Amino acid sequence: MNDSLHVLGIDIGGTKTIVAIADNNGAIIAQDRINTPREQGPSVVLASIEKALRGLITRHPLRITSIGIGCGGPLDRERGVILTAPNLPGWENLDLCEHFEGLFGVPAYLDNDVNLMALGEARYGAGIGVDYMTYFNIGTGIGGGIVIGERLYRGCGNAGEFGHQIILPDGPECTCGKHGCLESLCSGTAIARRAREYLQMPENSASLILSVARGIQAVTAHHIAEAARAGDELAQRIWRETGTYLGLGVANVISILNPRLVVLGGGVMEAGDLLMEPIRQTVQDRAMTQLAADAEIVTGRLGDQAGIVGAVSLALEGEHDEDPSRGKWIALG
Amino acid sequence: MNDSLHVLGIDIGGTKTIVAIADNNGAIIAQDRINTPREQGPSVVLASIEKALRGLITRHPLRITSIGIGCGGPLDRERGVILTAPNLPGWENLDLCEHFEGLFGVPAYLDNDVNLMALGEARYGAGIGVDYMTYFNIGTGIGGGIVIGERLYRGCGNAGEFGHQIILPDGPECTCGKHGCLESLCSGTAIARRAREYLQMPENSASLILSVARGIQAVTAHHIAEAARAGDELAQRIWRETGTYLGLGVANVISILNPRLVVLGGGVMEAGDLLMEPIRQTVQDRAMTQLAADAEIVTGRLGDQAGIVGAVSLALEGEHDEDPSRGKWIALG
Missing domain, CATH: 3.30.420.40 (ATPase, nucleotide binding domain)
Incomplete structure (x- = not known):
């Protein structure tokens, strides 16, 4: 022993x-x-x-x-x-x-x-040695975490609900019962729902997403990424839109917390540059210049x-x- | 000595x-x-x-x-x-x-x-003894401050830019050069600008705001508050809208930081309940239920x-x- x-x-x-x-x-x-x-x-x-x-x-x-x-x-x-x-x-x-x-x-x-x-990313992953880190997990839902000097900031106990900031005041209903939250637009579930809405329009009936997913009801974020990489325009547009919404959410967290590092993890981030490019662009276009310059935006290093x-x-x-x-x-x- | x-x-x-x-x-x-x-x-x-x-x-x-x-x-x-x-x-x-x-x-x-x-409100005003406090100053511009355990959280140096979170992605240009920020909708300057836009519409030509301010160019937030208290419908509508936008900004700060207390100060808050009521209502309607319940929303105790x-x-x-x-x-x- x-x-x-x-x-x-x-x-x-x-x-x-x-x-x-x-x-x-x-x-x-x-x-x-x-x-x-x-x-x-x-x-x-x-x-x-x-x-x-x-x-x-x-x-x-x-x-x-x-x-x-x-x-x-x-x-x-x-x-x-x-x-x-x-x-x-x-x-x-x-x-x-x-x-x-x-x-x-x-x-x-x-x-x-x-x-x-x-906490894992802060201590053993992308955030080692970083003083002010924020973390987004974009998966079935969207959650977040705030790490100050390698310690979690929890506020009254549940701080970091980045997925429930309001991005579109007139946006769709969210799982939390409210409306227009980041999660209602950009979670894996929400991305698939938005895709299905587009796919029901006659002009999108030839989208590769439908053949990759083998039917509209089966569509997931994974299929949309596959179709986008194969050159499908609708799929690429869905990722640009998603990245723009996510970029607004990241920009707001940057304006409020002025972090050194924003780490993006979760299954949806497997879309890679399809998401990272519009996210970074949106932050540059929409967040305060100095605060955007302070924050590096990266994907997590620890994966699942x-x-x-x-x-x-x-x-x-x-x-x-x-x-x-x-x-x-x-x-x- | x-x-x-x-x-x-x-x-x-x-x-x-x-x-x-x-x-x-x-x-x-x-x-x-x-x-x-x-x-x-x-x-x-x-x-x-x-x-x-x-x-x-x-x-x-x-x-x-x-x-x-x-x-x-x-x-x-x-x-x-x-x-x-x-x-x-x-x-x-x-x-x-x-x-x-x-x-x-x-x-x-x-x-x-x-x-x-x-810091003043946290140590000697509305936030005495509060563990997690956030402060909005709503005046010519909109600024913010984050106090954790009576100490300022500054992030990389400029945290708390609550006025530059994006409330309306397609909103007006802001003093920071970006678009749709809370400040572009709810600062004293922005409230007066929104009022002038309404007052240029023929249906609003009888608004009390015009007589209180003695002319459209002279309109300030103060005149709009005076007209609202005298029963002017347009003025009341402007405060409801302003309070709704501010409420979205407060809701986002609550979702991100889960504070115990949100203190609202600055000259624009002299509008009192004209603003506090729609702010509190919006937070209740739009923020996550548990986090909204954790946060008391009050006006500052120290004034200027x-x-x-x-x-x-x-x-x-x-x-x-x-x-x-x-x-x-x-x-x-």
Whole structure:
């Protein structure tokens, strides 16, 4: 048995969950990616996560000192409780930290999955050494994270809802129940919906998107990227529009936070330059000149590992992962 | 001569400048409000500020240990230099801190005037004891400030440009050279411009605004408020629209920063409930429900004293007024 300190990380997603064991430098020693059997309810999901963790510990019999957990949905970080998880049916008021603390006898810490992606990128990815970093995750939804001096800024608990800033006051209804949010225009789901609206117009009936996706109902952001790369004009226009909307959202975050670095991650960013070019152009055209010049805009370096790396970071920090506003730092000012 | 510590504060505005002497609790012992003879260039302005300060010191012969200065315009806070000041002709690369340090033999500190209003409200006004506060100043322009744990968050140096978030992508040109910014719709100047556009329409020729202002070219936000209170429908509509735009800007800041408190100050807020009601309603209708519930929205408590109170706070903090991201706090985490 190795006596140095190690931690467990859990990144719970609606379809996949990643578990990992890492050393006290945050280096992942081993990880396992399992399906999330969400239709079978929380107890089955929790049992399969436990099984995967025990498998890791059996193969790597190391001394575990804490557990970091990332999960979506409104949660109470301080109590370690999931309030509701939109992607996980039945996860209401679930005491996730207590559950894993009981199983493994070490403290567990919980945070929003996108916050942990931001933390992962800040400490081990695109944001290493950066003082002011903001992170956008553009996937099924759009989330964000604010990292100040390598620490998460959370405000009253849920700061960084970049996807719910209002981009078009008269825009479409959003998953949050409001209107015109960035997420209602640029999430993977919203991009596909906008594409379907275009594809229903007779003048777009010859678009490559339809043949790539094999039918209008099956269209995803992935198909639109494929069609755009094959030269389809409608697909290219959809990405330009999407990048322009995203650029407005990035410009606003830049005007408000004046970051040094904006990191863009999540599945939709697989579109690459189809998105990055209009995003950067829009920021240059629309944000205040000096603030736009301060901020580099890059894609994440950790890909879909950002969340598990962040969960490991959280485990390593544990109760020390304090917000920069907390008194113990301020008192020294 | 009193041996306890005292500081000087200077709040330089385009038309008025306030100077003050305060004790080490931030209580202002005496202050003087002078005209800013800006047309006569920086040396005349600086001489009249010096004269006012020496007058204060003569009347109150106290031991001064530092000076805090607030001024508009892009500035280099760390070097204590005004880069350009849009409201002060000839103020280019002006070494303001060195100037006052040479005169009074004590350290001088400089910051953006709106940042100091935010700091003043946070420490001595509406934000006392609040962990996460944001401040909007709605006047000739629109500025903002972010206070985390009673300390200013500055990002790369110019964070809090709330007036330059984009509210209407196809909106009017802004003073910053971009389009559709909150400032281009809701600054005092923009409100008057929007009013004049309405007043040029024949159906609005009977509006009370015209008689209150004695002519379309003379219309200011103040006249529109007076007409609205007298029951003028166009004037009331202009305030509802303005409040809705401002509410979108406040909603976005809430979604991004999840503050506990949003403080609204500046001359335009003299419109009172004509603005506060549509602002609060818009935030409730448009921001994420949980985040809107976290944030109280209030008017400032210090009125036009916020800037000088902030300048005094800056003087008291001096080199200790560090950003929450600085290493000395983080290292203890």
